[in-house]
Amino acid sequence: MATHEESIQIHTEGGMIAGTVISPATKLPGVLFVHGWGGSQQQYLARAREVAGLGAVCMTFDLTGHAGTSAQYETVSRMRNLADVLAAYDMLVRHPEVDRNAIAVVGSSYGGYLAAVLCELRPIRWLAFRAPALYMDEGWEVPKRQLHRDQDLVAYRRKVVAADTNRALRACTNFKGDVLVVESQHDNIVPHTAVLSYVDACIQASSITYRVLKGADHGLTSEDSQRAYTRLLLGWLREMVTEARTGPAVPARPSKPSSVAKTPHHDDGLEPDSLAREETREAVMAGDDDDNDPQVIAASAPPMHKSR
Numbered sequence: 001m002a003t004h005e006e007s008i009q010i011h012t013e014g015g016m017i018a019g020t021v022i023s024p025a026t027k028l029p030g031v032l033f034v035h036g037w038g039g040s041q042q043q044y045l046a047r048a049r050e051v052a053g054l055g056a057v058c059m060t061f062d063l064t065g066h067a068g069t070s071a072q073y074e075t076v077s078r079m080r081n082l083a084d085v086l087a088a089y090d091m092l093v094r095h096p097e098v099d100r101n102a103i104a105v106v107g108s109s110y111g112g113y114l115a116a117v118l119c120e121l122r123p124i125r126w127l128a129f130r131a132p133a134l135y136m137d138e139g140w141e142v143p144k145r146q147l148h149r150d151q152d153l154v155a156y157r158r159k160v161v162a163a164d165t166n167r168a169l170r171a172c173t174n175f176k177g178d179v180l181v182v183e184s185q186h187d188n189i190v191p192h193t194a195v196l197s198y199v200d201a202c203i204q205a206s207s208i209t210y211r212v213l214k215g216a217d218h219g220l221t222s223e224d225s226q227r228a229y230t231r232l233l234l235g236w237l238r239e240m241v242t243e244a245r246t247g248p249a250v251p252a253r254p255s256k257p258s259s260v261a262k263t264p265h266h267d268d269g270l271e272p273d274s275l276a277r278e279e280t281r282e283a284v285m286a287g288d289d290d291d292n293d294p295q296v297i298a299a300s301a302p303p304m305h306k307s308r
Helices: 042-052 067-072 078-093 110-118 144-150 153-157 167-173 193-203 222-244
Strands: 003-010 014-023 028-034 057-058 099-108 127-130 178-184 207-213 294-300
Touching: 028 042, 028 078, 028 110, 028 222, 042 057, 042 222, 057 078, 078 099, 078 110, 078 144, 099 110, 099 167, 099 222, 110 127, 110 167, 127 222, 167 193, 178 193, 178 222, 207 222
Parallel strands: 028 057, 028 099, 099 127, 127 178, 178 207
Antiparallel strands: 003 014, 207 294
């Protein structure tokens, strides 16, 4: 466990003697959960409770246009939702028990996209993406729903997007923390190429853990997929939180290289909440038993740099 040391002077009958008080560090990592389009904080509450049990302060919230503000569903813009995420982040780091230097952000689909943009605006140590969606930079202030009428997002997501042409991906290129990327094997909303765009963009990350949920669709509609994602996320966050509280852990075992289907997944263009590269590198393990989890494929990512 991380500790705090304070030098003290002790009054004695003969004068003063030196001492040191050593106490547990009281600050805890903070974890912010950002749900996808059409979702709510309810999707992450159970997972947030489990993560809190690891020794972290967690926050879930409803984006504008959802749950209690669903009347704004048709009119809310990405700009407004980014403001929501910024406000939630700022409230989390103001919590008296939160270590503002140990913040994780977990985002699904649209929430993953917003989390990526957030990392250029606020300090983040860990980023966890599940099926992160991609949107063109144009139309930042127009209603988010209108983007699906004004932009050909189906075609846009079917290609690997250059990081310097997209705001979310540009933000990822400067991120130096640890990254988890989780893809659904049968995702017809966010295809493999869109996910790979995020993986490719994280060129300065300390580590990238990239996994594919076997048999899963975009919304993780099966209980097996939900459980597999929960195990994967908790295992990765446990590793990150433990390292933050106790120092670097024993290096994770490298996973056995596994192939990912090289046929592009069909994208039906539905509103959100493949081609694998020949060059590969081994993904970093995200837990003790990922190799033996039948629901998790140990994906390979393009080469970037050695993990630090």
